[in-house]
Amino acid sequence: MTTGTTGTTDAAPLFGPESHFQAFFDDPRWALAVIRATVLEAAHPQVGAALADNSTFVAHPWRRLRNTFVSMRRMFDPDPAVREREAARLNRLHARMSGSDSRGRAYDAMDRATRAWVVATLFESAVTMCRLSGQPLDQDTMGRMYAEYRAFLAALDGDADELPEDVGDFWRYFDRVVEEELENTEAVRIILFRLFDHLPAPALLDGAPTLWAAGRAVVGPLLGSITVASLPEAYRRRAGLPEMPGATTLMQGAYLSAGLTRFLPDGWLDAGAVLETLSLSPDSDDPRARTVTALRARMKQASALLRLLTPWSGDTGPEPAPSATTPDTGVTGAAGEGRRSAEEFFRQVLDQTGDGYLDWPDLAAMARELATRLDLDEPDETRLYDAFAAWWRELQAALDTDGDGRVSAHEYATAVPSLAGPALIRVAEVLFDATDRDRSGAIDADEHRALFRTAFHRNLTITNGTYDRSAFVGDFLSFMSGRRRNTPYDPLLADA
Structure with missing residues (x-):
C-alpha cells in the first residue's frame, strides 16, 4: 500500500501498537480532539443529517462513546482479520442509514466522499491537538500519521482515493471543504449547545443527580467554549459561532494541561478501563463493582450535602429510591x-x-x-x-x-x-x-x-x-x- 507521503517509510506497520493512532487512545488530549473532530464531522450536511436522524449520541452518549472506542480499537488491531471483520460490520451498519435532511437533501452514510471527510477530521484534529498542547509534529511524523489514516479509510472503502495522496495536498483539500461545504447544522448546535449542558450521568454517577448537575453546569459551558475556540476560524465565521472572551486562552490551557500527562508512567492511563468503570451497573459481578458501589454511596452523600449547603435550582429530578438489590447476592426485591x-x-x-x-x-x-x-x-x-x-x-x-x-x-x-x-x-x-x-x-x-x-x-x-x-x-x-x-x-x- 502506498503511504502517500514524502520522507516516510513502510518499515513499521500502519496498524497495531506501533501506530500513532493507537498511541492516542489513552491520551487525555484525544478526548478534546475527538469532540472537536465530531463537531467538524457534524458540520458536513450529510453527516449532520445522518447523526440527527439515526444517532443515539444525545440520549445515550456514554454507550455511543464506548461502542465507538471499541470499534476504533478493532480497526487498528494488528490482525488483518479483526480489521476486516469490523470494517464489514461498520459497512453493514452504515448501509442502513440513508434519507433526507430538513431541506430535502438526500444523505447516504455510505457516500465515499463523506466517509473520507470523517477520517480527515480525525487526522486534522490529531495534528491540531499536538500543536495546541505544545508538541507540534514534524513533517516526517505527520506524513507517517497521514498514511495511517489513509490506510484506515482504505480498510473501510477498499481504497483511500477520496483523500489526497500527499499530506501537503491534504491541507488544501481540508480548507476547501471547510470554506465551501460545512454548515451550522442542527447536529452541531445539539453538540455545542445541548449535549454539554444536558449530558446524562454515566452509570457510575447515576445515583447522584444533584452532584452531577452541579459539575455539569460548570464543565459543560467550558467544554463548549474550548471546542468552539479550537475550530478553524473559517468555519467559525461561516457558521456564526461566537467566541467567548478568553476562550482561546482557556482552550490552549486545557490542551497544555492535558499534554502534561505524558510525564506519567506508562500504563497509568487506560481509556478502555475508564469507560468500562463508568458503565458498570451496581449489581455487576465485575471485581470493580464493589468499588463502584462504594463510590456511588459517597456520591449520594456528597449530593445530599450539596443540596443542604446550596439551594440548587437545576432540573435534576429527585434522587432515585434506594435499590433493593443486595450488592453481595444480586437478589432483587x-x-x-x-x-x-x-x-x-x-x-x-x-x-x-x-x-x-x-x-x-x-x-x-x-x-x-x-x-x-x-x-x-x-x-x-x-x-x-x-x-x-x-x-x-x-x-x-x-x-x-x-x-x-x-x-x-x-x-x-x-x-x-x-x-x-x-x-x-x-x-x-x-x-x-x-x-x-x-x-x-x-x-x-x-x-x-x-x-x-x-x-x-x-x-x-x-x-x-x-x-x-x-x-x-x-x-x-x-x-x-x-x-x-x-x-x-x-x-x-x-x-x-
Missing part, C-alpha cells in the same frame, strides 16, 4: 422492580435517538446495540434487524394516530399499550437465538455475559445453570411491555 411511568419508559427506552418521537431509527438503534453486544455476523444480524422492523410496523399501525409516520410521547402515553404483540415476541425469540451461540436451546453463563456483561443473578429463572427460551422471552417481554426496572435490560437499553 420487589422495591427494586418498580414500574416506570409510560412517559419515563418512552424517554428512557423507546426514544433511543432523543428527538421526542418513536420511529424506525429508534428501533434500529436497539437492534444495532444488541448486535454490537453480541458481535453478530450475517445472517444473524439481518434477522435481528428484520424482527425489529416488523415490530416497528406493528407499533406504527397501533399507535400512530395522526398518520405522520412516527409515534409521539403523547400518542404512546395516551394509548398506554400492551406492547407484547406477535412482532415483539418474535424479537425476543430472534434475540434468544442470536445469544444462544452454540444452539443448545438454552443460554449458558458465558452467553449471558456476552449480552448483559454480567453473570446470572438469582432473580432470573435459571435451571441447571442455564436460561431457557421461555424464561428469556418472558423476561424480555416483561421489560418491554411491563416497564419493569432493575432488570438485566436496563443497562442494555435504558442507560446513558
Whole structure:
C-alpha cells in the first residue's frame, strides 16, 4: 500500500501498537480532539443529517462513546482479520442509514466522499491537538500519521482515493471543504449547545443527580467554549459561532494541561478501563463493582450535602429510591422492580435517538446495540434487524394516530399499550437465538455475559445453570411491555 507521503517509510506497520493512532487512545488530549473532530464531522450536511436522524449520541452518549472506542480499537488491531471483520460490520451498519435532511437533501452514510471527510477530521484534529498542547509534529511524523489514516479509510472503502495522496495536498483539500461545504447544522448546535449542558450521568454517577448537575453546569459551558475556540476560524465565521472572551486562552490551557500527562508512567492511563468503570451497573459481578458501589454511596452523600449547603435550582429530578438489590447476592426485591411511568419508559427506552418521537431509527438503534453486544455476523444480524422492523410496523399501525409516520410521547402515553404483540415476541425469540451461540436451546453463563456483561443473578429463572427460551422471552417481554426496572435490560437499553 502506498503511504502517500514524502520522507516516510513502510518499515513499521500502519496498524497495531506501533501506530500513532493507537498511541492516542489513552491520551487525555484525544478526548478534546475527538469532540472537536465530531463537531467538524457534524458540520458536513450529510453527516449532520445522518447523526440527527439515526444517532443515539444525545440520549445515550456514554454507550455511543464506548461502542465507538471499541470499534476504533478493532480497526487498528494488528490482525488483518479483526480489521476486516469490523470494517464489514461498520459497512453493514452504515448501509442502513440513508434519507433526507430538513431541506430535502438526500444523505447516504455510505457516500465515499463523506466517509473520507470523517477520517480527515480525525487526522486534522490529531495534528491540531499536538500543536495546541505544545508538541507540534514534524513533517516526517505527520506524513507517517497521514498514511495511517489513509490506510484506515482504505480498510473501510477498499481504497483511500477520496483523500489526497500527499499530506501537503491534504491541507488544501481540508480548507476547501471547510470554506465551501460545512454548515451550522442542527447536529452541531445539539453538540455545542445541548449535549454539554444536558449530558446524562454515566452509570457510575447515576445515583447522584444533584452532584452531577452541579459539575455539569460548570464543565459543560467550558467544554463548549474550548471546542468552539479550537475550530478553524473559517468555519467559525461561516457558521456564526461566537467566541467567548478568553476562550482561546482557556482552550490552549486545557490542551497544555492535558499534554502534561505524558510525564506519567506508562500504563497509568487506560481509556478502555475508564469507560468500562463508568458503565458498570451496581449489581455487576465485575471485581470493580464493589468499588463502584462504594463510590456511588459517597456520591449520594456528597449530593445530599450539596443540596443542604446550596439551594440548587437545576432540573435534576429527585434522587432515585434506594435499590433493593443486595450488592453481595444480586437478589432483587420487589422495591427494586418498580414500574416506570409510560412517559419515563418512552424517554428512557423507546426514544433511543432523543428527538421526542418513536420511529424506525429508534428501533434500529436497539437492534444495532444488541448486535454490537453480541458481535453478530450475517445472517444473524439481518434477522435481528428484520424482527425489529416488523415490530416497528406493528407499533406504527397501533399507535400512530395522526398518520405522520412516527409515534409521539403523547400518542404512546395516551394509548398506554400492551406492547407484547406477535412482532415483539418474535424479537425476543430472534434475540434468544442470536445469544444462544452454540444452539443448545438454552443460554449458558458465558452467553449471558456476552449480552448483559454480567453473570446470572438469582432473580432470573435459571435451571441447571442455564436460561431457557421461555424464561428469556418472558423476561424480555416483561421489560418491554411491563416497564419493569432493575432488570438485566436496563443497562442494555435504558442507560446513558
